[in-house]
Amino acid sequence: MSFFERDLTTIAFCWRLERRDGVAIGFTTHDRDLDIEGLRYRAAPGMLPSAISLSDGFEASALDVTGALTSAAISEADLAAGRWDGAAVRLFLVDWEDPSAPLPLVRGELGNVSMQGEGFEAELRGPAALLDRAVVEQTSPTCRAELGDKRCRVDMAGRTRVTRVIAVPEEAVVEVASASPETNAYGFGRLRWLSGPNSGLEAAIVASDGPRLMLREAPVHPPNLGDLVETAEGCDKLFATCTGRFANGENFRGEPHLPGMDLLTRYPGAS
Structure with missing residues (x-):
């Protein structure tokens, strides 16, 4: 980036948050608002993350943000209601004289948000967090699909x-x-x-x-x-419900007849 090579730098720190309901806001440490990729980044020096800890391991990156509640766009009530849980985050540097070529720093999503004095603190789940997911599904007597998803295939239009x-x-x-x-x-x-x-x-x-x-x-x-x-x-994910109520037994994603640790307790009079 050429703006790093100047004697007098024109660097501004920016970050974009997009909630799961589609609401997106942007902030910058510059002293005036910047328009970047169709979104206005508001000048909010108090929104500077106080600590961004990155590593070459697979643990989740830590994001500590202070001064967040100085912005009317992020209210304490919305944080407490969980509106910002799981919000997508992008942090980047930009040349405030020509903000058309941002330099990405960190991306991911916010974990559960907790109040910390005048701001909030949240875990930043980066791409490495995907490695924490199970590689294969474990067997279970109940269905592992969600009612109406692409594996269940129950039509939810009338439900x-x-x-x-x-x-x-x-x-x-x-x-x-x-x-x-x-x-x-x-x-x-x-x-x-x-x-x-x-x-x-x-x-x-x-x-x-x-x-x-x-x-x-x-x-x-x-x-x-x-x-x-x-x-x-909704659905209680039992095979009897899947076949009797939804007539969808062929798409049941569980193993209701596979013997398990509870085999002896499935029969009347077992102790």
């Missing part, structure tokens, strides 16, 4: 619907205007908030009774009546 919240009888219970009449149709399913204070967040559904949905955890923010939500049916 996903957009509706509204009509009641909140308990902190972790909501009632919606329309739902599948099938018994416990949304058990192990998903609820995604499309409007209101929880917009963009997801919640796991433990069980359902008609339009009454029991969530695993209470919403981060108290929902409002009329909030728009998307509900998706």
